[in-house]
Amino acid sequence: MKQGQTDSSTDRGLSLIELVVAMAIFALVAVMGTQALTGMLRMRDGLATRSEETAALAQAISLLRADLSAMAPMLFYPPERSAPRSALRFSGTPGARQMALSRGGAPGAQDGLGLQRIDWQLRNGQLSRRIWPTLMPATARLQSPAMPVLTGVRDLRLRSYWEGPGWTDGVSAARLGAVLPGQAAADDDSVGTLSEQYSDNLPLAVELILVTEDFGEITLVETLK
Template sequence: MGRCDLDARHGPQVVRTAAFHPIERGFTLLEVMVAVAIFAVVAALAWGGLDTLARSRHALDAESARLAALQRAVAMFERDLRQVAARPVRDGSGQTRPALFAGGDGIEVSRFVGQGGWVGPSPQVERIDWQCRDGRLLRARWPALDRAPATRPEAEALLDGIDDCRWRFVDDGAVVAAWPPQEADVAALPRGVEFRFRVDGVEYRRLLELPQSAEHAP
């Protein structure tokens, strides 16, 4: 816009002024370097937080899987012992093995198992072998009660990192470390079984009362 001045000699005159144009300026190299440095620090902090979160999640998932494996192994052991059957078997050499035999790091037991969802006239019996070996808890299932020399069990590793397996048996108030006791009948069963073991330095203990109906196995 111009400005109008009155001059007595020359009359009105318009005085023009120059229009204002702002000066355009960009970022300096120092400002860019500071911005990049701040971004790098923020990114490093964010990555550290995400990495810590991922590691924590991984550790939590591993611990959850470990707990699930422990619960599954203990549940299977309890099921096998609660379905115990007073049925001795013959091994591959023709020798009689007691209905429940335990010594060292293992326990072998006959147990009832239903066929076809318990549709049959009576439950069947199978032989199960539990072993603590090389830091693992193994469960083996024999395909036949009375074995041939070439009969081999189907084994499954249920738990890793296990050690110090111990079995104890309760019978008429007495506690023994092996079963069966000397001079006991091969079909005899204890009234209770205690299983102690350690996993990653933590000790666990299970004490199970065996069913009285186990004395009437076929």
């Protein structure tokens, strides 16, 4: 080789094939990065949704447990001088349930004793809750609007425990004591009518089973005496 001449093989650069291979590698790395980022975003969204569902479930369980643990052996007198209702009622068919109970210790209750009537209702997979601010409401307008508590609920089941027979499905009206139609409170004096409302025929314990789509069956057990 003459002086001043260079070897063309040392500075010819990348060939077309080498350039295509390099671009393919870069594209593959970019696709892998995009897929990893997409997976992370989906995981984040899934965790956020799961967190919201778990929070809603925790709130529903907290409300149910609070209502059951504060249950009071007091009759409920609906407006329009209707027949009184038992302290605990449970009715309906799978997927369409109703549970009503009298509870005490609620802050701000109209009777000064913290007594309220709580109505739970399951319809179309949604569990909702309504409140009567007193056990002797003068008008139906006093009942609060239904507050959605939990969605994705398939069923709500209840068992009650009684001395002697033990656990039974639902609530036995005979054990709670029948209330004859036409009985009603004479006035709205909470102290004067306390003996008229009182009923000690609550079960010893209740078991409430919440059947959900995402979390399966959740069982709550509360002792009442």
